[in-house]
Amino acid sequence: MRVLFIGGTGNLSYEASLRALDRGIELFHLNRGSRPDRAIPGLCTLHADVRDRDALERVLSGLRFDAVVDFIAYTPEDVARDIELFRDRAAQYVFISSASVYRKPGTGQVITESTRLHNPYWGYARAKIACERRLEAEGAASGFPYTIVRPSHTYGRGWIPSAFSSGSFTVPARILAGKEIVVPGDGQTLWTITHARDFSVGLLGLLGRAEAIGEAFQITGDEALTWDAIHLALARALGKEARIVHIPSEFIARANPAMGERLLGDKAWSSVFDCAKLKRLVPEFRTTVSLAEGLRESLAWLFEDDSRRIIDTETDAAIERILATWHRAEAAAFLSD
Numbered sequence: 518m519r520v521l522f523i524g525g526t527g528n529l530s531y532e533a534s535l536r537a538l539d540r541g542i543e544l545f546h547l548n549r550g551s552r553p554d555r556a557i558p559g560l561c562t563l564h565a566d567v568r569d570r571d572a573l574e575r576v577l578s579g580l581r582f583d584a585v586v587d588f589i590a591y592t593p594e595d596v597a598r599d600i601e602l603f604r605d606r607a608a609q610y611v612f613i614s615s616a617s618v619y620r621k622p623g624t625g626q627v628i629t630e631s632t633r634l635h636n637p638y639w640g641y642a643r644a645k646i647a648c649e650r651r652l653e654a655e656g657a658a659s660g661f662p663y664t665i666v667r668p669s670h671t672y673g674r675g676w677i678p679s680a681f682s683s684g685s686f687t688v689p690a691r692i693l694a695g696k697e698i699v700v701p702g703d704g705q706t707l708w709t710i711t712h713a714r715d716f717s718v719g720l721l722g723l724l725g726r727a728e729a730i731g732e733a734f735q736i737t738g739d740e741a742l743t744w745d746a747i748h749l750a751l752a753r754a755l756g757k758e759a760r761i762v763h764i765p766s767e768f769i770a771r772a773n774p775a776m777g778e779r780l781l782g783d784k785a786w787s788s789v790f791d792c793a794k795l796k797r798l799v800p801e802f803r804t805t806v807s808l809a810e811g812l813r814e815s816l817a818w819l820f821e822d823d824s825r826r827i828i829d830t831e832t833d834a835a836i837e838r839i840l841a842t843w844h845r846a847e848a849a850a851f852l853s854d
């Protein structure tokens with residue numbers, strides 16, 4: 518099977534690439550080549566910026582694929598471009614959407630593919646919904662062979678799942694320094710975290726499958742943990758104590774709207790998924806990497822080289838400001854008692 522990944526060296530797509538090659542897939546990447554540390558022998562990289570239409574036409578000229586997976590489509594315009602580019606070049610087009618598309622405020626019910634899509638809080642999720650709608654319309658109008666994939670919070674090597682900035686070392690660095698960390702709400706919301714290796718099994722199982730055409734699949738792990746448990750597991754893996762401060766998501770949203778939309782539009786709500794639809798088609802899909810194991814592996818990778826532990830200074834400063842505002846509000850509340 519000949520497959521193209523648009524992206525390929527990212528958090529999800531890198532692990533999927535390793536598995537694809539392992540399974541004998543003839544794999545192509547399309548990216549700008551800015552991650553030479555993630556060059557994988559055995560695949561062909563097409564160098565282009567997805568925003569450069571002429572470059573895309575040039576590198577794709579004469580190529581056809583059994584499946585194309587776009588990991589970096591975020592807007593209906595991205596999807597419209599892909600429809601034009603791949604209508605005659607791919608037997609299947611896979612759009613990587615997001616589990617944040619599901620109805621917010623959450624209802625606490627187990628989420629399936631038929632849960633309503635609605636997110637008044639987060640523009641990112643609304644744009645993913647619009648992408649899905651564009652594909653459904655195109656599928657109905659012209660038979661465009663799309664498959665929609667909805668990952669939940671997914672992490673690979675080097676990523677550390679937490680409520681803020683999972684792609685950086687910001688929260689682990691705070692724990693190591695003995696600083697307070699913010700956990701949204703009362704810390705008891707159930708949150709599903711998926712390792713990218715497990716995600717890859719689900720994704721690759723859908724490629725080349727006629728049954729997946731015109732369908733949406735969520736690909737998430739079975740491990741749903743509270744936010745407290747997730748941060749405590751991280752602190753344990755670091756050999757430190759977690760100084761957790763619980764702050765309501767609505768308070769955080771008022772103090773920092775950008776952080777707030779990611780909480781109220783996603784992480785503030787219990788998110789437990791039923792992946793029976795995927796498992797019927799891909800029975801080998803299951804959770805094999807526990808959070809404890811994934812954390813150990815990511816931390817080991819991050820500590821191999823100091824330059825890998827990048828702190829998002831903007832988020833760190835925002836966390837400091839939110840903590841200061843919260844402590845002031847707490848003090849004022851107790852003083853007025």
Ligand SMILES: NC(=O)c1ccc[n+]([C@@H]2O[C@H](COP(=O)([O-])OP(=O)(O)OC[C@H]3O[C@@H](n4cnc5c(N)ncnc54)[C@H](OP(=O)(O)O)[C@@H]3O)[C@@H](O)[C@H]2O)c1
Pocket residue numbers: 523524525526527528529530531547548549550551552565566567568588589590613614615616617667668669670671672
């Ligand atoms: N992680 C999660 O928890 C989660 C949850 C739900 C949904 N998702 C979805 O998963 C997808 C992200 O997948 P990922 O983590 O594998 O991707 P990623 O980490 O965002 O990686 C980006 C990849 O795309 C390439 N790229 C970036 N900009 C490009 C451009 N302008 N032109 C060409 N290539 C470009 C990068 O290579 P170069 O820099 O070399 O070009 C790299 O290979 C997104 O659609 C996101 O919405 C993720």
